[in-house]
Amino acid sequence: MSFLKRLFGGGGSEEGTAEAQTAKQVEHNGFTISATPFKAEGQYQTCGVVSKEVGGVVKEHKFIRADRFAGLDDAVDISIRKGIQLVEEQGEKLFG
Template identity: 55%
Template sequence: MSFLKSLFGLGGDKAAGDGPVAAAKETEHKGFIIRATPYKEGGQFQTAGTISKEVDGQMKEYKFVRADRFSTLEEAADLSLSKGRQIVDEQGERMFK
């Protein structure tokens, strides 16, 4: 269980400042809203984000985490947006099924 917690940013050491960070950046791409939500893990920022879109009158959301880590929030957020655009380009609305 601790592996899953650390994978999704839920098991960080709060005393060391690890854990979730609010949405750092946001963009629209092909009708999808991509939010960069990197989180601090082990003194670095883990690449993560959400992709959302209204489908059939219901807001759908897809969360992603990648292995890439950066020393700055800015770098992690930029790559999170890039990865989000890549996911949208490759999967489109199929990611919600």
């Protein structure tokens, strides 16, 4: 039963919470990239947010990747790299 609770949001575990903390932020080509890795199954999962102000409104694109790391620092570094890669490949198309 505890598996079903976790699956549907009823578990009390801190792992995999939607309220990820920003561990690091960088600016790249006018975009802000925030690393927000979260703990999942004892490791840190690659996660982040790419944002930019467009026409007076802040647009955001959240991303999660399958990559997991034992250490938070590694997850933060890869999250930042993935965010930069998204900006380089897609630019403002991320928001459209």
